[in-house]
Amino acid sequence: MSVRKLLFCCICNKCPGFTESSSSASNDNKRSLKSGNELIDWIRLGNSGVDLTGVGGRVRIVCPAELKKHCTKDDAWLAIRGRVYNITHYLPYHPGGAEELMRGAGRDATELFDKIHPWINYDSLLVKCLVGNLRSDTPDNDIFFDASDSFPESDLLISSSKAGVQITNRNYITNFTTPPKKKIPYLQAENSQNSRKIKSLKQDEALFPGFLGTLHVLKREAYAEDVPPAIFFDWEQTLTKLTVAIYTGPMSNPSTYSQIAERNLLIKVTVNGWIRTIKLITEDSLLESLHTSIIAHKAESKIWKCCGEVTIGPASKDFSPQIMSFKVVDNKKLTHDTRLLTITPCFGTVIIPIGHHIRIHQTIAGSEYIRSYTPVSNYWIDSKSHNNTYLHLAIKRYDNGILSPMLTTLSFKDDLKVSGPHGTFALHKLKLIKTILLLAAGSGITPMLGVIKFMLSRTNPLCERVQLLFFNKTEKDIMFQEGFEELANRDQRFTVVHILSNASSTWTGCKGRINIELISAVLIGGSMTYEEDSLFICVCGPTEFSYAALKILKNLRIGESSIYVFTG
Numbered sequence: 283m284s285v286r287k288l289l290f291c292c293i294c295n296k297c298p299g300f301t302e303s304s305s306s307a308s309n310d311n312k313r314s315l316k317s318g319n320e321l322i323d324w325i326r327l328g329n330s331g332v333d334l335t336g337v338g339g340r341v342r343i344v345c346p347a348e349l350k351k352h353c354t355k356d357d358a359w360l361a362i363r364g365r366v367y368n369i370t371h372y373l374p375y376h377p378g379g380a381e382e383l384m385r386g387a388g389r390d391a392t393e394l395f396d397k398i399h400p401w402i403n404y405d406s407l408l409v410k411c412l413v414g415n416l417r418s419d420t421p422d423n424d425i426f427f428d429a430s431d432s433f434p435e436s437d438l439l440i441s442s443s444k445a446g447v448q449i450t451n452r453n454y455i456t457n458f459t460t461p462p463k464k465k466i467p468y469l470q471a472e473n474s475q476n477s478r479k480i481k482s483l484k485q486d487e488a489l490f491p492g493f494l495g496t497l498h499v500l501k502r503e504a505y506a507e508d509v510p511p512a513i514f515f516d517w518e519q520t521l522t523k524l525t526v527a528i529y530t531g532p533m534s535n536p537s538t539y540s541q542i543a544e545r546n547l548l549i550k551v552t553v554n555g556w557i558r559t560i561k562l563i564t565e566d567s568l569l570e571s572l573h574t575s576i577i578a579h580k581a582e583s584k585i586w587k588c589c590g591e592v593t594i595g596p597a598s599k600d601f602s603p604q605i606m607s608f609k610v611v612d613n614k615k616l617t618h619d620t621r622l623l624t625i626t627p628c629f630g631t632v633i634i635p636i637g638h639h640i641r642i643h644q645t646i647a648g649s650e651y652i653r654s655y656t657p658v659s660n661y662w663i664d665s666k667s668h669n670n671t672y673l674h675l676a677i678k679r680y681d682n683g684i685l686s687p688m689l690t691t692l693s694f695k696d697d698l699k700v701s702g703p704h705g706t707f708a709l710h711k712l713k714l715i716k717t718i719l720l721l722a723a724g725s726g727i728t729p730m731l732g733v734i735k736f737m738l739s740r741t742n743p744l745c746e747r748v749q750l751l752f753f754n755k756t757e758k759d760i761m762f763q764e765g766f767e768e769l770a771n772r773d774q775r776f777t778v779v780h781i782l783s784n785a786s787s788t789w790t791g792c793k794g795r796i797n798i799e800l801i802s803a804v805l806i807g808g809s810m811t812y813e814e815d816s817l818f819i820c821v822c823g824p825t826e827f828s829y830a831a832l833k834i835l836k837n838l839r840i841g842e843s844s845i846y847v848f849t850g
């Protein structure tokens with residue numbers, strides 16, 4: 283549930299908990315809609331399979347000049363918060379009237395929209411009308427509308443080919459009524475440390491009640507380590523399923539843990555070391571979670587009037603990772619001495635942030651043994667079952683070890699105690715990074731896998747280079763080799779160099795251990811061109827390897843702030 287979208291608003295002031303003071307628009311402007319042009323009719327049109335985007339439903343980048351051209355009633359586009367929508371079909375359904383809505387046509391209408399009704403859940407209403415992301419030159423916008431920030435939830439539902447099929451098949455009805463506004467703790471006012479900062483933001487808040495205020499908060503505070511992040515809750519439903527989205531802000535790399543007990547859905551979200559608990563007492567009973575974005579089966583197939591009662595607890599820093607029970611789903615060979623163990627939580631779902639790890643706790647002969655593993659995402663695994671509740675762990679067997687011989691022989695349905703997530707890797711360190719060098723040895727490759735995928739998928743700023751130097755003893759020790767080759771063939775920005783310390787006579791690649799000549803040849807010798815501020819280096823491997831790498835990087839005058847060493 284790596285959701286970064288910030289969206290929390292009611293679409294109508296009839297929602298419970300909606301306060302008059304939230305509205306800045308006057309009722310005089312409201313038109314009565316012709317019969318056949320009401321909200322329900324608009325939802326029906328959206329679900330009818332008609333292409334409301336006018337461009338075939340392919341989400342793409344729109345430049346301001348193109349947006350400008352779509353300004354007539356027959357062909358009207360409008361942009362809000364960096365997203366461009368085709369509003370042509372929505373014109374007769376707009377409760378404020380078509381003329382009013384046309385005021386926003388052909389331009390970035392964010393300010394206009396926010397002046398009148400910032401609480402409207404425009405993104406849900408126009409979910410089928412999304413043309414693409416507005417290309418913007420202003421750095422401020424980039425904070426929020428990083429194209430890598432592509433709002434996974436919505437995109438799943440609107441993306442071109444899938445949308446029509448999925449929606450009719452699933453009887454999709456979008457939410458449109460988020461829970462009571464008064465319960466949104468969009469400012470952590472209870473935290474006295476922040477009172478000074480909060481005061482300075484009061485003006486913005488008054489101007490833009492609700493979520494826009496939060497955008498301002500996030501913009502200024504997102505990267506301040508000791509400020510609990512604002513988080514938001516949204517939901518949508520079909521007859522049989524409830525989907526809950528928690529919005530945590532850009533680059534926040536959240537971890538979550540969720541559990542369901544009939545009408546109680548408990549979600550724990552951790553962002554930058556702050557833990558928040560969201561408790562939802564639903565209108566009716568739920569069954570199990572379906573996957574990590576918390577889609578839960580309803581006990582009875584019906585549409586609920588509202589989602590239920592949501593309470594978002596205060597932020598706390600006392601985050602002691604909890605111990606959870608897991609079961610083994612699969613155990614298969616990865617290399618000659620490494621197994622890929624697939625495990626799933628016995629209850630609920632767990633999300634481990636990029637670059638973080640879990641710990642396996644095992645009691646053997648009365649003593650507890652603990653070992654850390656970074657889960658490997660589905661992308662790297664040749665697995666038919668891409669179930670999002672699974673964690674895949676690459677476990678190397680050390681014959682003289684205590685834990686690994688036991689873990690590598692686990693089989694289906696065996697129990698495991700797991701704690702997590704653990705780690706200090708902060709994704710926002712990579713915010714401005716265009717070139718990344720990854721130095722990994724042996725099973726130290728696992729945290730790099732998430733970083734590689736993240737860097738290559740982001741576009742703002744566009745990542746220019748991901749260079750992996752992967753150190754192993756012999757050819758047969760190399761994990762995920764095929765995956766690397768495939769990726770390198772597909773994406774020229776990614777390169778991998780394998781370096782073996784004990785290569786066979788047939789090995790034609792690099793040989794040796796980590797050394798300054800090798801690293802300086804990569805960094806300075808020309809295979810990587812970079813600007814100092816946009817370079818980052820990650821290191822992961824056995825302790826001696828990490829020390830050696832750090833020493834070399836120090837000698838090459840790479841600043842500490844540009845290096846992150848993963849430790850278990």
Ligand code: HEM
Pocket residue numbers: 293294295307308309310311312313372376377378379382383384385386391394395398399402403404407408
């Ligand atoms: C940006 C240009 C827009 C303008 C100038 C505009 C203007 C207005 C006005 C004057 C009203 C009546 C105010 C009231 O009394 O509630 C209204 C209501 C409404 N507008 Fe817009 N609007 C715009 C965009 C949008 C968009 C993009 C959406 C959603 C897709 C939207 C959805 C609504 C809804 C749902 C209402 C009814 C609000 C309520 O009942 O509280 N509007 N709009």
